[in-house]
Amino acid sequence: MNEIYYAIIAVSVIxxxxxxxxxVASKVMAVKEDERFxxxxxxxxxxxxxxxxYAGCDGYAKALVEDENVKxxxxxxxxxxxxxQLSELLGVGFEDVVEQVAVIKCKGDCTVTxxxxxxxxxxxxxxxxxxxxxxxxxxxxxxxxxxxAKVCPNNAICLENGIAHxxxxxxxxxxxxxxxxPNHLISLMSDVEKMLVTCxxxxxxxxxRGKCSHGCIGCKKCARxxxxxxxxxxxxxxxxxxxxxxxxxxxxEICVTxxxxxxxxxxxxxxxxxx
Amino acid sequence: MTELAHFDFKGLVIILMSAVFVNNYVLSxxxxxxxxxxxxxxxxxxTGMSIAVIVVMLFATAVTWPIxxxxxxxxxxxxxxxxxxxxxxxxxxxxxxxxxKKYVPxxxxxxxxxxxLITTNCAVLGVTILNIDEQYDFVASMVNSLxxxxxxxxxxxxxxxxxxRIENCEAPEAFKGLPITLVAAxxxxxxxxxxxxxxxxxxS
Numbered sequence: 001m002n003e004i005y006y007a008i009i010a011v012s013v014i015x016x017x018x019x020x021x022x023x024v025a026s027k028v029m030a031v032k033e034d035e036r037f038x039x040x041x042x043x044x045x046x047x048x049x050x051x052x053x054y055a056g057c058d059g060y061a062k063a064l065v066e067d068e069n070v071k072x073x074x075x076x077x078x079x080x081x082x083x084x085q086l087s088e089l090l091g092v093g094f095e096d097v098v099e100q101v102a103v104i105k106c107k108g109d110c111t112v113t114x115x116x117x118x119x120x121x122x123x124x125x126x127x128x129x130x131x132x133x134x135x136x137x138x139x140x141x142x143x144x145x146x147x148x149a150k151v152c153p154n155n156a157i158c159l160e161n162g163i164a165h166x167x168x169x170x171x172x173x174x175x176x177x178x179x180x181x182p183n184h185l186i187s188l189m190s191d192v193e194k195m196l197v198t199c200x201x202x203x204x205x206x207x208x209r210g211k212c213s214h215g216c217i218g219c220k221k222c223a224r225x226x227x228x229x230x231x232x233x234x235x236x237x238x239x240x241x242x243x244x245x246x247x248x249x250x251x252x253e254i255c256v257t258x259x260x261x262x263x264x265x266x267x268x269x270x271x272x273x274x275x
Numbered sequence: 276m277t278e279l280a281h282f283d284f285k286g287l288v289i290i291l292m293s294a295v296f297v298n299n300y301v302l303s304x305x306x307x308x309x310x311x312x313x314x315x316x317x318x319x320x321x322t323g324m325s326i327a328v329i330v331v332m333l334f335a336t337a338v339t340w341p342i343x344x345x346x347x348x349x350x351x352x353x354x355x356x357x358x359x360x361x362x363x364x365x366x367x368x369x370x371x372x373x374x375x376k377k378y379v380p381x382x383x384x385x386x387x388x389x390x391x392l393i394t395t396n397c398a399v400l401g402v403t404i405l406n407i408d409e410q411y412d413f414v415a416s417m418v419n420s421l422x423x424x425x426x427x428x429x430x431x432x433x434x435x436x437x438x439x440r441i442e443n444c445e446a447p448e449a450f451k452g453l454p455i456t457l458v459a460a461x462x463x464x465x466x467x468x469x470x471x472x473x474x475x476x477x478x479s
Contacts, residue, residue, distance in 0.1 A: 007352055014359060018366035025370055029377035122443050 036089060037065050043085045044075060047153050049174035051076040051100075051188075064090065073097045076188075077172040079269035100173035100188040101267040102156075102166050104181075106142040107198040107259065109161035113137055113212035126182045134183075136162075137211040140201040142185055148177035154268065168265045191267040194247040195240055199259045202235040216259045222251040279412045287418045289478050290411075294422025296470040300398045301430040303467060307398030311430060312456060314389070321435040322428070327389040329424030332402050334371060335364045336420040339403040340413055360403050368394045398427060434463060 041061040048056035052074035054063050063070045064086065072086040073095040080097050087094040119128055119135040125143040133139030142163040149157040149164060156170035157177060166177075168191065178186045185200050197216060201208050205217030218236030223229075230244035231251060238260070240251075252262035266274075282290065298304060301311045307328070314324040339360050347353050372390045375383040393399055402423045406416040437459050446455045 003351070006350065007355055010346075010350070010352060011355060011358060011362070015362055018362060022366055022369055022373070025373050029373050031376050031380075124443075 037061055039089055040064055040086060043078075043082055043089065045078050045082065047077055047174055047176075049077060049153070049176050050179075051173065051175045068092075071095060076100050077174045079172075080273075097269075099191045099267050099269045100175075101168040101171040101191040101265050102173065102175065102177050102186050103168070103189050103196055103265065104142060104148075104164055104166055104186050105196070105198055105200045106140075106163060106183075106185050107214050107261070108136065108138055108141040108212040109163045111161060112214040113141070129182045138201055138208075138215065140183060140185075140203075141199075141212065141215075143183065147180045147182065148186060151176045151180045156268075168267055169271045170268055172268050189265070190242065191265050191270055193242050193245070193265060194262055195245055195249070195251065196261045196263070196265070197238050197240060197259060198261050199237065199257075202237050204236055208236070214257055214259050217257060219256060222255055222260060225254055226251055278410065280410050280415065281412050282415050285478055287415060289474060290415055290419050291422040291425075292474045292477075294419050295426040295429060296467070297472075297474055298423075299426040299430055299467055300401065300423050301427055302464040304401065305464075306401040307396055307427060308460075310389075310392060310396065310398075311427075311434065312453075312460070314392075315431050315434045315438055318432065318435045318439075321431040323385050324389045324392070325424070325428030325431045327386045328393055328396070328398065328427050329421065330386070331364075331368055331371070331390070331393050331396075331399055332420040332424045333417065334367055335360075335399050335403050336406055336416050338363055338367055340406060340416050343407050356404060356407065357400075360400060364399060364403070365394045398423070430463070434460065437463060 041057060044057040044061060046057050048058075050056065052060045054060040054074075060070075060074065064072065068090075072090065072092060073083040075082045075086075076097060076099070078097075079099055083097045084094050114137055115135045116137050117132070117135050119131070121127055121131065123145050125134070125145045125147040128134045128143050128145055134141075134143040136143060144159060144162040144164060146157070146159045146164060149155075149159060153174065153176065154170045154172055156167050156172075157164050158167065159165075166186075173188055173191070175188050178184075178188060180186075183200070189196070199208075199212075199214065199216035201212070201215045205219060208215040208217050216237050218233050218238070220233045220238075222238050223231045223233050227248060227250060228244050228246055230241045230246075231238055232241065233239075238251075247262075249262040252258075252260045300306045301308065310324055310328070315321045342359060342363060343353070343356065347355060347359065368390055372383070375386065375390075402420050406419055409419070411419055438456065441455055441459055450458070
């Protein structure tokens with residue numbers, strides 16, 4: 001019988017030694033964590049989208065704890081609610097979050113442009129782009145295989161008529177799609193704006209015309225007629241200066257190819273607040 | 276005390292190479308399948324996990340080998356091996372994690388998530404117990420642990436590549452997800468049987 005006792009005692013002693021070692025080690029080598037860190041981290045949405053400019057939600061929470069000058073309104077998906085919570089936790093003034101939405105600068109769906117080849121490869125824009133810039137005639141435009149839709153955490157992007165569309169009412173502005181699009185067609189824009197140039201082709205007008213009846217041909221009509229001079233044309237592509245734009249919608253009415261959109265781009269936070 | 280097998284340099288190289296290729300823990304002994312299937316989706320995660328496994332295997336062997344030969348065997352308690360080893364390895368991994376967090380935060384950030392996962396991983400326990408079963412001396416045990424860890428890494432990295440290819444294929448509906456992954460794992464495993472006998476004959 002003694003053998004069993006010895007074994008029990010030996011294992012117990014080893015266990016106790018390990019326990020004591022671990023207890024001592026955890027005290028001696030304890031890393032001080034700011035007690036506000038878990039609370040702040042819990043406030044953040046946890047999408048790790050990187051829209052705040054830090055490495056994930058952990059990175060932003062750490063920066064907030066360590067540096068007082070880091071602003072509390074950087075979390076775009078979290079919007080005002082998160083900003084308010086963070087401000088309360090850290091005891092700083094609340095700052096409004098500029099809500100943003102993702103917009104796609106291409107409207108070249110299958111009704112206005114066509115394909116130059118039949119593509120049977122991987123169902124990924126990044127892969128298709130490697131083959132002569134994608135299967136569409138326009139190599140600047142949306143390839144339409146939905147890389148952006150795959151990364152969208154809110155299912156705000158759908159594929160329709162061969163190109164991607166953002167349903168801004170579902171978009172939280174995390175910007176993950178902007179990093180995914182191999183043609184860099186998606187950008188973030190303040191969701192109070194109403195005007196958008198939906199083309200990214202910088203080729204000359206005649207060349208664009210041959211590929212897509214919806215593309216910007218760089219005719220500068222919008223730039224001439226804009227009552228506040230908010231539109232400039234560079235590299236054969238119109239761009240809107242949103243600081244000057246008054247959302248009058250005149251450019252959308254007179255655009256010869258109809259590539260300027262006049263729409264409500266309210267994001268998910270504004271839609272929720274309105275409800 | 277049992278008679279220990281001693282090895283010259285050539286013997287150690289053979290142990291190392293056979294641990295990597297012939298007696299690969301994942302693909303030939305089927306130990307450590309859980310992390311093999313769980314963490315092999317992305318290459319960076321697979322490498323992180325493998326490095327953590329190598330580190331833990333080496334530490335675990337360095338600790339359990341003396342325990343077996345200087346504590347358990349002299350007292351006639353060799354049969355307590357499994358329980359004592361699990362206990363010691365679990366405590367050791369925790370200790371390593373605490374130490375890493377304090378002194379090498381950057382390494383902790385990369386390996387930290389994987390360390391608790393392999394606390395009582397069967398591949399780690401398997402290495403330590405097999406070192407005793409094979410009656411390797413201390414140096415040979417450490418070399419075998421290193422080889423086993425490298426073999427684990429090789430299997431993980433290879434399979435991460437295989438899986439990224441599978442993800443882009445259209446598998447039949449019934450095979451999607453885990454089934455096709457298991458089928459692929461078995462094929463990779465079969466391919467490793469091609470190494471059987473190669474290493475011994477290479478150095479003989």
